[in-house]
Amino acid sequence: MTSWDDAVARLVDGSATLLSLWGEREAVHLALLHEGEVVHLGFACRDGRYPSLGREHPPAIRLERAARDLYGLDPVGLPDSRPWLDHGPEPTAYPFLPVEGEHLHQIPVGPVHAGIIEPGHFRFTCDGETVVRLEERLGYVHRGVEALMQGAALEKAARLAGRINGDSTVAYALAFARAVEQATATVPPPRAVWLRAVMAEIERIANHLGDVGAICNDAAFSLMQAHCAILRERVLRAAATCFRHRLMMDAIVPGGVARDLAPDGAETLRALLHEVRTRFPPLVNLYDATASLQDRTVGTGVLRTELARRFGAGGFVGRASGRDFDARRTPGYAPYDMLTFDVPVLSEGDVNARVWVRIKEITQSVNLIGQMLDRMPDGELRVAVGAQPGEGLALVEGFRGDVLVWLRLAEGRVQHCHARDPSWFQWPLLEAAIEGNIVADFPLCNKSFNCSYAGHDL
Numbered sequence: 001m002t003s004w005d006d007a008v009a010r011l012v013d014g015s016a017t018l019l020s021l022w023g024e025r026e027a028v029h030l031a032l033l034h035e036g037e038v039v040h041l042g043f044a045c046r047d048g049r050y051p052s053l054g055r056e057h058p059p060a061i062r063l064e065r066a067a068r069d070l071y072g073l074d075p076v077g078l079p080d081s082r083p084w085l086d087h088g089p090e091p092t093a094y095p096f097l098p099v100e101g102e103h104l105h106q107i108p109v110g111p112v113h114a115g116i117i118e119p120g121h122f123r124f125t126c127d128g129e130t131v132v133r134l135e136e137r138l139g140y141v142h143r144g145v146e147a148l149m150q151g152a153a154l155e156k157a158a159r160l161a162g163r164i165n166g167d168s169t170v171a172y173a174l175a176f177a178r179a180v181e182q183a184t185a186t187v188p189p190p191r192a193v194w195l196r197a198v199m200a201e202i203e204r205i206a207n208h209l210g211d212v213g214a215i216c217n218d219a220a221f222s223l224m225q226a227h228c229a230i231l232r233e234r235v236l237r238a239a240a241t242c243f244r245h246r247l248m249m250d251a252i253v254p255g256g257v258a259r260d261l262a263p264d265g266a267e268t269l270r271a272l273l274h275e276v277r278t279r280f281p282p283l284v285n286l287y288d289a290t291a292s293l294q295d296r297t298v299g300t301g302v303l304r305t306e307l308a309r310r311f312g313a314g315g316f317v318g319r320a321s322g323r324d325f326d327a328r329r330t331p332g333y334a335p336y337d338m339l340t341f342d343v344p345v346l347s348e349g350d351v352n353a354r355v356w357v358r359i360k361e362i363t364q365s366v367n368l369i370g371q372m373l374d375r376m377p378d379g380e381l382r383v384a385v386g387a388q389p390g391e392g393l394a395l396v397e398g399f400r401g402d403v404l405v406w407l408r409l410a411e412g413r414v415q416h417c418h419a420r421d422p423s424w425f426q427w428p429l430l431e432a433a434i435e436g437n438i439v440a441d442f443p444l445c446n447k448s449f450n451c452s453y454a455g456h457d458l
Helices: 004-013 058-071 145-149 154-161 166-184 190-218 222-243 265-289 291-297 305-310 315-319 328-332 351-375 427-434 439-449
Strands: 016-023 027-034 037-044 049-051 074-076 104-109 121-127 130-137 390-397 402-410 413-420
Touching: 004 016, 004 027, 004 037, 004 049, 016 058, 016 402, 016 413, 027 402, 037 390, 058 074, 058 427, 121 439, 130 427, 130 439, 145 154, 145 413, 154 166, 154 413, 166 190, 166 390, 166 402, 166 413, 190 222, 190 265, 190 351, 190 439, 222 265, 265 291, 265 351, 291 351, 291 439, 305 315, 305 427, 315 351, 328 390, 351 439, 427 439
Parallel strands: 049 074
Antiparallel strands: 016 027, 027 037, 104 121, 121 130, 390 402, 402 413
16 A cells, blocks of 8 residues: 555445544655554655545544644645634634534533543533534643654653553553654564563553442543542552552663562552452352443443444444454554453443443453463663664554654654644544433443543644
8 A cells, every 4th residue: 555545435335434634834744454453654745735635534533633633734624624723812602513403402511621621622412411412622731742842852752652641541641651662673572572461451441440339420420430440459469569560660761661560569560460350250250140230331332333444443332332352452562462362342332231341351461461471581670772763653552552653863853753642543433423312421421431631742
């Protein structure tokens, strides 16, 4: 695949999946998954214009709006010309899409919310209590991460990458490190590769436990949240014991890892695995046997398989709707190619299915950590990263789904870096999943998606 037009045709006919689209001053870039391989294409925008991908493939629309806001690149034929990012200039009214019909009313929610969550505006159009349309406005927490990356030394850039999204610091740090290593032809030591995977699975377990509890809490079943919160705290404390930070921040660096497993780390992790294996199954039984809880989650917020595949939805959102994709397996990376694990896939596409994918993934992650502890190699933790110029692109599996990082290096510094959170392709699907549900079920649907604001708006 060598041309922009060919890439568009592949996306439209479904033989390829959009991974990301991003801009520079005079070029636009496209990454897609085709036949199990990641393909990267560039398009020179000599007059600041390029043919819109979103005109033919809607999952690209928000990415093109963001690239236009950041770099002034005009996607010719883009069906949605509204601005996307909030840069904080003089306040202007945002033109939400019109909805016509009798007996319809609108409910605005946000951008400031009741809790400590990040800002996002949700505009509900309803017929009574039934949601006819949901439209999101995000972009409030844009922090200029790409601009901060430009010219940064690798050490500083790695720290920035790990702070793009606090609940996915391992995933982002790993994607950044692997992109740097590809750009510089650096091979990290085997022990570092395995330790990175241990951290990634710890992060996955912690976040899935938190999500299962929070979803149940939004269905007024706070008992599950209390028990899941206790287990999640056990996971975070084990992470702190093993890697000196509850979120394992700054532990993964280009060339390897900055910290080895603590002397008592293996014992701590084995005790944690035993606790999760012992205490989590009764909670799963409690979830499955509580009729009032099942009444809220089963059949609620259904995302159709066709939409999940068209948007390339990753993680539990896609896998609960029949999209069988996991970056650890396709295109794949070490050490997962040497480990045994299943990727749980369901077809119902409702809140309950998204809960069950998380439940099954917790079991898989526990088993993966056990395998890695049994086979953990000895040796160095880190090697020096070369200073040669180059480009690198990495796709890794975070707890929400696939995280992508592309970068260009020169003289040991970052010339340009683009990071793409899985939420880019999940937020639009939340709008589709809530249609036909009642307003009171939105918190439940929203938490079952658990899309990121910060990762999406960087």
